[in-house]
Amino acid sequence: MPQISNKGKLMPASPIRKLTPFAEGAKQQGKKVYHLNIGQPDIETPEVMLNAIKNIDFKVWAYTQSEGTLSYRKKLVEYYNRANYNVTVDDILVTTGASEAITIAMQTCLDSDDEVIIPEPFYANYNAFAWMSSVKIKPVLSHIENGFALPPISEFEKLITTKTRAIFICNPNNPTGYLYSYEEMVELKNLCLKYDLYLFADEAYREFCYDGSKFYSPMHLDGLDEHVIVFDSVSKRYSACGARLGCFITKNRKVIETALKFAQARLSPGMVAQLAGEAAVDTPQSYFDNVNKEYTERRNMLVSSLNKMEGVYCPNPGGAFYVVAKFPVDDCEAFCQWMLEEFDYDNQTVMMAPAAGFYSSEDAGRDEIRLAYVLNKEDLANAMICLEKALKEYPGRKTVGSLQIGVES
The missing domain is CATH 3.90.1150.10 (Aspartate Aminotransferase, domain 1)
Incomplete structure (x- = not known):
């Protein structure tokens, strides 16, 4: 056998x-x-998103561009720039869920046996994505006693080696629900600049912040444009997990150009999901x-x-x-x-x-x-x-x- x-x-x-x-x-x-x-x-799921699917009118269910349709990326720019990300359509790669965005980022930015540091506990499939990409996860332990706050930066520094290429966070966090503070984000920024590391940020839960707390993205921090890669998804924001529609955002031109080669190898994200995602950006507040x-x-x-x-x-x-x-x-x-x-x-x-x-x-x-x-x-x-x-x-x-x-x- x-x-x-x-x-x-x-x-x-x-x-x-x-x-x-x-x-x-x-x-x-x-x-x-x-x-x-x-x-x-x-x-x-928002009615505007479902109506976009119900009202589809095309005669050929065709491939789309590997980077995603221009019309959808324009709507994403509208969404992210309302949140002060200051991005263009050239900074966005549409993916089949945030999962594909993460695997493309790992394959783009890390070689076999390179290391990424992730505060744990972390979304379990990061283990799987790293394994698929022959990347090694170096965990830094957070603790339930302080609500799973970001571990001290000194604990990150202990793990940095010549093979370290990135820090990876999920904010707000899956599985803990922890929401990173501005001060914690600045600490991560300084660490990435000090050691010339990528900062990967899974922001699938951006819209879910409670008690008047404010969400901070590394996209809001000056001086990190070459280091930050954001992963996002419509799954949670619009309760549309089955759409399998995500994106990869960075202002680093070399990263986008390289990631596009991986995106071309998988051909394209789905047309119908992008039509629904485009409409979803107009979901009322x-x-x-x-x-x-x-x-x-x-x-x-x-x-x-x-x-x-x-x-x-x-x-x-x-x-x-x-x-x-x-x-x-x-x-x-x-x-x-x-x-x-x-x-x-x-x-x-x-x-x-x-x-x-x-x-x-x-x-x-x-x-x-x-x-x-x-x-x-x-x-x-x-x-x-x-x-x-x-x-x-x-x-x-x-x-x-x-x-x-x-x-x-």
């Missing part, structure tokens, strides 16, 4: 989806499963205001409910629609699987993402779980009731302080 490649064998599985067979098994048993494991919003209000309420409900559970700690995030919480269990992956295989409350259970899969450091995050507050408030409340009941029954529950709750493993 032909052999599977070593790269394929070692390709990391997604912690977001790896428990899916157990969730499907629970559903086949008639259980209702509340999906808090994946960032698939239940918010309706009221849509975002309503979405922000809804997510703020969901976040408040989720964080409050988690912190009321004995032994659970959850920091209050400033953005995105995720939290990472610490749980009093022996191993969160085992707990999440047990929730799907063996537990139900009133024939209901919860699917979550074990946070260890969002770390690169061995054994980190084993007592943490990522939860996405992408369900309506009634379902979210029911999910929290299930979770609290499950924690009381779980046989691998840890001791909390000097008091033993449940069975110590």
